[in-house]
Amino acid sequence: MSESARVPRWAEWLLQIAAPAADADAIADELADELSREIEHRGERAARVWLAREVLRSLPPILTRRVVIVLRYPRRRGAMPNRFETVRSDLSYAMRQLRRSPGFTMTVLLAFALGIGANATMFGIVDELLLRPPAHVRVPGEIVTLVAGTAADGFGQRTSNYPVFAAIRDRGAGFSQIAAVASLSVPFGRGDHAANLDGLLVSASYFPLLGVTPARGRFFGENEDVAPIGDPVAVISHAFWQRQFSGSPDAIGATLQLGDRQFRVIGIAPPDFTGLDYAAPDLWLPLSSGGAMQWLGKQWTTQSIVTWLRIYARLKPGVPLKEAAADAMRIARDAAPDAFFTQPGWTFRAQPIMTARGEEQGASTTVATLLAAMSLVVLLIACANVANLLLARGIRRRREIAVRLALGVTRGRLVAQLLTESMLLATLGGAVAIIITHWGGVLARRLLLDDLGLTASVLDLRVLSFTAAVALLVGAFTGLIPALQASRAEVFSTIKAGGDRGGTRRSRAQSALLAIQAALSFVLLLGAGLFGRSLIAINGLRMGVDVDRVLVGSMNLRSIGRPASVADAVFARALEQVAASPGVASAAVATTVPFGPSYGTEAGVMGRDSVRHYTTMYNVVTPDYFKTLGASLLRGRDFSDIDRERTTRVIMVNEILARRAWGHENPIGRCVRIGSDSLPCATVIGVVENVRRQSIFEDSSNFVYLPLAQARDWNTARLIVVRAMADPERLAETVRHAMQTAAPELPFADVHLVKNQPVVRHETLPFRLGAIMLGAFGALALLLAAVGVYGVISYDVGQRTREIGVRMALGARAANVASLVMGEGLRMVAVGGVIGGGVALASGGAIRPLLYATSPRDPVVLVVVAVVLLVVTTLACLVPAQRAMHVDINAAIREE
Amino acid sequence: MIKRDLGELELYTLLAIQHLGGQALGVEIRDEIQRRTGRRVSVGSGYATLGRLGDKGLVRFTVLPSEPRRGGRARRSAQLTPAGVRAIRESAASLRRMLGNLAADTLP
Structure with a gap:
């Protein structure tokens, strides 16, 4: 060969x-x-x-x-693998190095753990909200929800109704499967043991659409979901099965008293199945079987005015979203020409559920994304911090490194070895971060996603993989620069220089890293400050209702088959009992409350020779309603017991309607025709301040108030509002009991603070979160930066012991030395602060939409943050400065 | 003892070694398989197959002395063990039994 x-x-x-x-x-x-x-x-x-x-x-x-x-x-x-051998020796070498300097190791570990932990926590939240597909759902990418609206106003109308659903189901060409869903609060049991369950009314096609199989039993069949009244069967969630039946197999076939019917349990959903939402309801009922519980009454299959059903559908392969949606709107227009969402100009949008889910959480999603970005800033700070410490360490180890280079170790090997050290630190930090993520995740969920009621574990494979990936990345990232710099060591000069402290000063890279940390901390603290100020501004808002003083109690009598006529008697008795309870300042009955549902009508104001019409909201209330809310009476009088069914018809109006209708004239005694011009005239007896209707931020709408005694038939909804003297949280149970016992066999009475109305929680959440979380991140950043400053400055002092000794020998006083040392630290931080401030001012516009009545350039916040940063820096420099002041002159000079 | 999990390529490899006199180099084995079956075995799978046969104790390896020339390398040759020979015999017997009276011309 x-x-x-x-x-x-x-x-x-x-x-x-x-x-x-x-x-x-x-x-x-x-x-x-x-x-x-x-x-x-x-x-x-x-x-x-x-x-x-x-x-x-x-x-x-x-x-x-x-x-x-x-x-x-x-x-x-x-x-x-051959390379493993070297890796193993590098690892054990790195271990020995780290064990030799426990202070350094602990600091770096802490920085890494906090940085990585904060990120993994936020990743978990963002993943939950935006990235992760719902469990047990087959090909979730094909599932869309139909939302209506116009391109100009956005597509805000998420609900539809039964005629539209049925028509699209029967005639729609673009979807292979389609289901309708409505959530409702299901009254469970009666009297003192009554409770409300989270229920989901679903068409029989719902489970097949998702492609889920039951853990036990079966799901509904089409023959059980037949309009107008389906079979009383229920599928329960795994959690409810555990809670109510202790996981007993006998649950299948058991009956539950829901509303006014007995429902038979036929199936149990898989443990982590949450449908298309973030959390599972307690049970699923056939759409047609919830009939008696719906406020729509018997017309639920035919009425097309009220919207209450969400439509989900699976796209046929190859059909474009737009085409399917346009087709659906054609059908809807045909089926429900009088529905407002089929009016000309409106279209459907077929929105993939993954984006729809995130969007519905609106503010939470935005804030979570912002916080995720901020957690990245924390990680950057941690990295800068560690890189700095590694640099300092690299400089200290110059001699060792030079010797190894001289002995023939290649630079590549040296870099690998130093990288191994930072990777090892990052990995250990990542391990600690997992613990932080667990607790952080639990806490963040409680703060951020409380409404979602998530039950799945915080730490899952995705979060763990993310943590691991970040740890490795961070290890490589922080190790690289110091390793490269260390390996550039000048062999001969360093060895010749003799000592480890061959007069090397802090490197420019170190100063830069310190300034970066200060800058990033500044930005975070500023963010926290701005959110905090927004929160203060919101708390100072005058809403016409004391949100943290007023309780709202509701009880769904219709769901248990009590007619509206009975409701008034029950509520009158309940009001009596509630008002007599200790701790109650005042109480009233109303058909709605701020941030509750809205009811509209028309008000005809008699002019000299014409009638002007105003679209207005209305509420039907008993006397003391305004006193209970805390809304002030601006003119005239409140309703009282003299306003009865047969006395003069009276109304009250809010300030905004009074101004629009009568300008500066006195509205008291004016005549208004409510609802229709043919109705008798009602006399305005009082003007109250504007009370918020739907949003804490809105400009109020027109409002008229009617006395319950004269307007019983206007609206059959009834609520109780209660003003607490003190400790409203504790009063809730008293009120509930008083309502519950107003008559035998009543359903669950739900009592909560206005502050906890979903709308209010939703609207204030971003600010609460922004202030709390950014505050936490800011404090973390500040701590890290302080550690960084301390580390660098005290290292500096160590390096300059001799110089300081000489200066002192030449007559420098302790104060000079202290200012020399502190000046260093303060200068770097000041530079960083200015940069951070500049960045924050320049990019303030990005955060503006998230703030309320607060400028992103708020001078007070800027000054406070700057002062905090300087004070903390000073504190961090204090210890090294003290050490410098007490340098032993003789020892320092003799050293070498 | 015969390993039941003898793969096709493993059997071919054993047979090739047998044809080559009970001892052969990797390249010779792969050439032999290609010559007889037309199947081209890559260096990698030839190596992996021999490795597996080694694990099963059906072949053992000997290092041949390096060639007496510049840059000559030591080569590893595979040799059938008694177990390897038995494995060929039993596999062949199984195959014969399975074929039974299906004469070559009656096969589909």
């Missing part, structure tokens, strides 16, 4: 990595032999191509073989 050709370097390298060390050469030899043969047969170029293909074909079996060897014969020589 002729002299064999050489296998190219890349192929050798690949084989070295892929094959066990013992075999790599043999394989390369065999390849080389064949290569020479191929060259003879086909010529040089073709042979090279052949070789490349041969190597690529060979890698899979070789790698498989390698894995088998490692798994089966781990002790065989060369079983582990």
Whole structure:
């Protein structure tokens, strides 16, 4: 055989990595032999191509073989990859190094753990809200929800109604499956043991649409969901099964008293199944079986005015979203021409559920994303911090490194070794971060996503993988610069210089990193300050209702089959009992409350020779309603017991309507026709301040108030509002009991503070969160920056002991030395602060939409943050400065 | 003792070694398989197959002295063990039994 050709370097390298060390050469030899043969047969170029293909074909079996060897014969020589040997020695070397300086190790670990932990926590939240598809749902990407609206106003109308759903289901061409869903509060049991369950009314097509299979039993069939009255069957959630039935198999077939019917449990959903929402309801009922519980009454299948059903559908493959949506709107228009959402100009949008879910959480999603970005800033600070410490350490180890270089260690190996150290630190930090993530996740969920009622574990595979990835990335990132810098050491000059402290000063990189930390901390603290100010502004808002003083009690009598006529008697009795309870300042009955549902009508104001009409909201209330809310009476009088069914018809109006209708004239005694011009005139007896209707931020709408005694038939909804003297939270149970016992066999009475109305919670949440979380991140950043300043300055003092000694010997006073040392730290932080302030001012516009009545350039916040940063820096410099002031002059000078 | 999990390529490899006199280099084995079956075995799978046969105790390896020339390398040759020979015999017997009276021309 002729002299064999050489296998190219890349192929050798690949084989070295892929094959066990013992075999790599043999394989390369065999390849080389064949290569020479191929060259003879086909010529040089073709042979090279052949070789490349041969190597690529060979890698899979070789790698498989390698894995088998490692798994089966781990002790065989060369079983582990060749590079593992070096990695192992690097690792044990790094371990020894870290153990030798526990202070350094602990600081870095803490920085990494906090930085990575904050990020993993926020990732968990963002993942939950935006990224992760719902469990048990087959191909969630194909599922859309139909939302109506116009392109100009956005698509805000998420609910539809039964005629539209049925028509699209029967005639829609773009969807392979379609389901309708409505959530409702289901009264469960009666009297003192009554409770409300979270229910979901779903069409029988719901479970097949999602492609989920029950954990036990079965889901509804089409024959059980028949309009107008379906079978009383229920599917319960896994959690409810555990809670109510202690997980007993007898649950299947058991009956539950829901509303006015007995429902039979036929199936149990899988444990982590939450449908298309973030949390599972307690139970699912056939759409048609919830009939008696719906406020729509018997017309629920035919009425097309009220919207209450959400429509979900699975797209047929190949059908574009737009086409399916347009088709659906054509059908809807046909089926419900009088519905407001089918009016000309409105269209459906088929929105993929993944984006719809996130959007519905609106503010929470925005804030979560913002916080995730901010947690990244915390991580950057942590990285800067660690990089700084590593740099300082690298400088301290210059001599050691120079010696190793002189002894022939290659720079590549040296970098690898130093990188191993930072990777090891990051990995350990990541491990601690997992603990932080667990607790942080629990806490963040309680703060951020309380309404969602998430039950799945905070730490799942995705969060863990994220943590691991971040740890590795951070390890590589922070280690690289210091490692490269250290490996650039000048061998001879460093060794010649003798001591470890060969007069090297803090590097520019260190100063820069410190300034960056200060800048980032500044930005975070500023953010926290701005959110805090927004929150203060919101708390100072005058809403016409004391949100944290007033309780609202509701009781769904209709759901248990009590007619509206009975409701008034029950509520009158309940009001009596509530008002007599200790701790209640005042109480009233109303048909709605601020942030509750809205009811509209028309008000005709008699002018001199014409009638002007105003669209207005209305509420039907008993006397003392305004006193209970805390809304002030601006003119005239409140309703009282003299306003009865047969006395003069009276109304009250809010300030805004009074101004619009009568300008500066006195509205008291004016005549208004409410509802229709043919109705008798009602006299305005009082004007009250504007009370918020739907949003804490809105400009109030027109409002008229009617006395309950004169307007019983206007609206059958009834609520109780209660003003607490003190401790409203504790009063809730008293009120509930008083309502519950107003008559025998009543359903659950739900009592909560206005502050906890979903709307209010939703609207104030971003500010509360922004202030709390950014405050926490800011404090964290500040702590890290302080540690950074302390570390660098005290290192500096150590380096300059001799210089300081000389200065003091030459007559410098302790105060001079202190200011010298502190000046260093303060200067760097000041530079960072100015940069951070500049960045914050320049980018303030980005955060503006998230703030309320607060400028992103708020001077008070800016000043406070600057002062905090300077004070903390001063404190961090104090200890090293003290050490510098007490330098032993003799020892310092003699040193060397 | 016969390993039941003898793959096709493993059996071919054992047979090739037998044809080559009970001892052969990797490249010779792969050439032999190609000559008889037309199947081209890559260096990598040839190596992996021999490795597996080694694990099963059906072949053992000997290192041949390096060639007496510049750059000559030591080569590893595979040799059938008694278990390997038995494995060939039993596999062949199984195959014969399975074929039974399905003469070559009656096969589909």
